[in-house]
Amino acid sequence: MFRLEWTRTWLAVILGVALGWEAAAGSDVSGSRPNILLMLADDLGIGDVGCYGNRTIRTPNIDQLATDGVRLTQHLAAASMCTPSRAAFLTGRYPVRSGMVSSSGYRVLQWAAVSGGLPTNETTFAKILQEQGYATGLIGKWHLGLNCERAEDHCHHPLLHGFDHFFGMPLSMMGDCAPGGLSEKSARLQRRLESAAHVAALVALTLAAGAATHLLPRGAWAPAAGATLVAALLAAASHFLGALIVHADCFLMRGHDITQQPMRLALTMPLMLQDAVAFLRRHKEGPFLLVMSFLHVHTPLVTTGKFLGRSRHGLYGDNVEEMDWMVGQILDTLDAEGLTRSTLVYFASDHGGALEARMGSEQHGGWNGIYRGSKGMGGWEGGIRVPGIVRWPGVLPAGRVVHEPTSLMDVFPTVVELAGGQVPQDRVIDGRTLLPLLLGTASHSDHEFLLHYCESSLHAARWHQRQTGALWKVHYATPALRADSDACYGRLVCPCSGDGVLRHDPPLLFDLSRDPSEAHALTPDTEPLFHQVTERVARAVERHRRSLRPVPLQLDAWGNTWRPWLQPCCGRFPFCACDREGGGQ
Known part of the structure; x- marks a missing residue:
């Protein structure tokens, strides 16, 4: 009798858990106000991560995150360079809408002492979550500007864009x-x-x-x-x-204060990890938003001693493995503080790996797997297709894989919806909530079309033809690559216009559902739907262009030239030097 009752009890528990899981997976989680941890790598290639096919670099913590959560296989950056991609990530908008692009060859913000940056009239998801009562923090890389007219007006600073706490690098490694x-x-x-x-x-x-x-x-x-x-x-x-x-x-800031100029590179990683752990512990009562914006794996690949020489891929592989360890330390802190089940965790890269980053014969950039191209190469998949992993235990089904097109811009409406906020109605938001795809309540992405800019020039567009499952990619322009390698002539980063760019009329057409490597361009002779597809995409591009409004281009020469009076300085310019971080202990 006891055994029968025990069996019935456990059957009831198992059934209850199963039904509860099904209800959670299909329920509306809008306004549920979880803690939110967003981790963004710098220049990480999609082929560098184990759960995306790598078998020679060890990334056990990121891989476990995918095992416990949802893995996105077609996750896309809005640009193949840092500054515009990060602007799109924070605002949910193509960077051309906010002016975070250039028409003159400047792909990113070049100096800390420039006047360009994320405009004050742009709304970040951090600002909305801050208004919803979230404690908000950004640790690591910013690269979206600092000052406008004087060295301490902080008009582009993270604290003006919705973050209560900032510790990190205002420019970029x-x-x-x-x-x-x-x-x-x-x-x-x-x-x-x-x-x-x-x-x-x-x-x-x-x-x-x-x-x-x-x-x-x-x-x-x-x-x-x-x-x-x-x-x-x-x-x-x-x-x-x-x-x-x-x-x-190359300096560090806490809030508005410069605390280390120049950075002591060997201490930077321990300092940032220490700060992330402290933030999580300080705000464990929640709700909180923490953006952990890694300096890894951008050159110069600063790696602490215990990880040097551990990988099979030199300094780059060592740096990837150290970043994975940092991810593990942050996730362990969630576990230790009892925050794991109440926290949505997201991991991605700002764009693809940099194939052209080399020191002699040693590769110092990432691997983009089967995808063609790399960082800076306009619309080629290798520069824009990135890892995308989302975990929320008890809510999102573990081990789920989503093959639909998604974007870093989708983080904006997703976290705003979860926090109970409202997506702005006074501007175009290009991101779409990820929740239906993550929960499994929708079969298809809301992105029928996605556009791929290089500076202010539209290089490519993709069309997800839902009725047939085809995924068409149209290239209007591509960088001119050397015949012997996937690299641009005499450049570290490919141009977006001018002599180094090939214009295609008719455009290049690929079916990514059959040719994800973009190895075989289709023609009217080989693809009966060639004209139908290219014309359909052209109409979508024209509709998008009609939605654009003129804005100042923040990355053009006027806003992207070094100005001595804007130079952040710890001390009296030009003798800028200090170390207030206490040796990282």
Whole structure:
């Protein structure tokens, strides 16, 4: 009798759990106000992660996140570069709508001391959740601007865009932050300064020779001396440029205060992990929003000693494995504080891996799996298709895989809906809530079309033809690549326009459902639906263009040129140096 009752009891429990799970999976969770932890890697390739097919880099914590949650296989960045992609992530809007693009070759914000940045009239999901009573924090990379007119007006600062707490890097990790690292900025500028110094020196010699031989009046000695001084200053600037960049751009802030300038790179990861754990513990009563914006795995691939040499892929693989360990430490903190079941966790990358990041023969960028192209390459899949994982135990079905098109822009309406807020009605929001796909209550994505910009130029568009299941991709422009590799000629990052770009008329057409690697372009001869598809996509593009409104382009030269009066400085400019982080202990 006892055994029978025990069996009945457990059957009831199991049935109750099953029914409860089914109800949770199909129920409306809008306004349920979970804690929200969003983790965004920097330059991570979709092929670098185990649950997306990698078998040689160890990512057990990210893989377990996918096992326990929902994995998105067609998750897309709104741009293949940092600044515009992150602007779209925070606002739910194509970056061209907010002006977080350029028409002049500037792909990202170039310096900390520029006036461009995320406009104050843009609404981030952090701002809406802050209004809904969430404690909001951003730790790590920002790269969306700081100041407008003076060095401390903080008009683009994270604290003005809805975050209560900020600790991190206002610009971006760059190869230039580490002496002898892969230069993204100083090498090019040094060449320009050296050329200008040579010109000034030639002018000085010409004037001095003319004055000495009486071919020019004796008054030519004064401009000759001036040209000599200019040449000397330019040569000195070229020599010290690397150190100047490290101080100008590679620093840490807490709130509005600079606390380490320049950064002590070996301590940066421990400091940020320490701050993330402290934030979670401080706000464990909830609700909270934490955006953990990793500096990993962007060059210069700063990696602590215990991870060096552990992977089979050199420094890059070491850096990926360290980031995975950091993910594990943050998830362990949720467990330790009893927050796991009340927290929605999201993991993604801001765009694809950088195939062109190399130091000699060693690859310092990621792997994008079967997908063509990489970071900076307009609309090719390798630059925009990224990992996307969402976990919420007890609500989202574990192990679910979604093959529908989704976007980083979808995070905006998703978290706003969960927090009980309202998506703004005074502007176009391009993101669509992920909840029906995550819960399994919808079979198809709300994205019939998704557009792929390169700066302000539309390079490609995709059409998800739901009736047939076909996924069409149309390319209007692609970067001109070298014949011997997937790299652009003489560039670290491909251009969006000009001589380095191929224009396609008629456009290139691919069926990603049959050819996800974009290896075989279709033609009217090989695809009977060629004209029907390209015309359908063209109408959608035209409809999108009619929805755009003129806005100032924040990344153009006017807003993206270094200005000394905007330089954030810990101390008296130009002697900017301090360390208030206490050695990371």
